[in-house]
Amino acid sequence: MIELGIKFTLAYLLGSVLGSLIVGWLRGGVDIRNLGSGNAGGTNALRTQGKWFALWVMVVDIGKGIAAVAWIPALDVPGVGIDAAVSRDLILYAVGFGAVLGHVFPVWFGFRGGKGGATAAGLLLYFDPLLAVPVLGAWLAIILVTGFVGLSTMGAAVGAAAFIGLTRLPEQHAFFTFSCLVAALIVYTHRGNIRRMLDRTEPRFRRFQGSK
Numbered sequence: 115m116i117e118l119g120i121k122f123t124l125a126y127l128l129g130s131v132l133g134s135l136i137v138g139w140l141r142g143g144v145d146i147r148n149l150g151s152g153n154a155g156g157t158n159a160l161r162t163q164g165k166w167f168a169l170w171v172m173v174v175d176i177g178k179g180i181a182a183v184a185w186i187p188a189l190d191v192p193g194v195g196i197d198a199a200v201s202r203d204l205i206l207y208a209v210g211f212g213a214v215l216g217h218v219f220p221v222w223f224g225f226r227g228g229k230g231g232a233t234a235a236g237l238l239l240y241f242d243p244l245l246a247v248p249v250l251g252a253w254l255a256i257i258l259v260t261g262f263v264g265l266s267t268m269g270a271a272v273g274a275a276a277f278i279g280l281t282r283l284p285e286q287h288a289f290f291t292f293s294c295l296v297a298a299l300i301v302y303t304h305r306g307n308i309r310r311m312l313d314r315t316e317p318r319f320r321r322f323q324g325s326k
Contacts, residue, residue: 117197118205121189125182125209129216132227133174134159137167147226154220155228157263161317175217175228176236182213183237207292210237214296218303229303231267234296238274241289242282249274261318264307271300 134154138144141163147154150162156175160168187205190196214234220227238245252273256266275293283290301308310316 115197115200117191117194118200118208120191120194121186121205122208122212124186124189125212126216127221128178128182128186129213129233130220130222130227131174131178132217132220132223133171133178133232134228135223136174137170138163141167153228154223154226155230156232172232175232179210179213179217179233179237180240183210183240201288203288207288210241210292211295213237214299218299229264229267230296230300231271234271234300238293238296241292242278245274245277248277262307262311262316264304264316265311268297268301268304268307271297 132154134146134156137159138146144163146158146162150158152158156168156172159171183206186209187202214230214237216227217233218227218230219225235249238249249270253266253270256269257263260266275290275297278286278290278293307316
């Protein structure tokens with residue numbers, strides 16, 4: 115279990131590297147947590163800094179999750195090695211969840227991160243590229259009908275978990291558990307969006323500002 119703990123921690127630390135703050139630093143010290151909604155994710159990056167800024171934020175946030183699961187699970191930690199008693203699936207999906215958790219609660223940035231959507235989506239599609247159609251389809255359908263980015267992200271996450279449960283069980287129970295944990299975390303991080311939708315104060319996609 116020491117191997118699991120170390121690799122989960124490494125993934126969490128890597129996930130704590132926020133695309134918006136890295137790109138903002140390169141752009142002269144822009145911290146989007148002080149702008150717009152105050153969130154460090156891609157949506158607020160788009161609203162406050164424009165499409166190219168947001169694109170690079172997405173590249174970093176998606177890339178770090180994929181890098182974590184591609185590199186960390188196979189890492190031979192000095193003095194620890196590979197624990198044969200620990201399931202490789204458990205290591206893999208724990209690392210993936212650690213990366214998403216790091217994005218939401220980044221230790222490097224005062225635990226004020228993004229909402230996890232981009233990192234989670236990148237991981238789901240990396241684990242199973244066939245999810246691209248149902249996940250992206252659900253995201254687009256919801257945003258086109260409602261205009262709410264947060265709702266579409268939650269719907270895609272929950273829909274992905276449901277789709278995995280219907281099509282991948284019982285063979286891929288670890289993947290299903292991972293998708294459920296990710297969906298629960300995504301809904302939690304969007305609790306403010308839920309409250310604003312109920313209060314009818316949540317901005318819609320059509321109100322996004324143009325690129326800068």
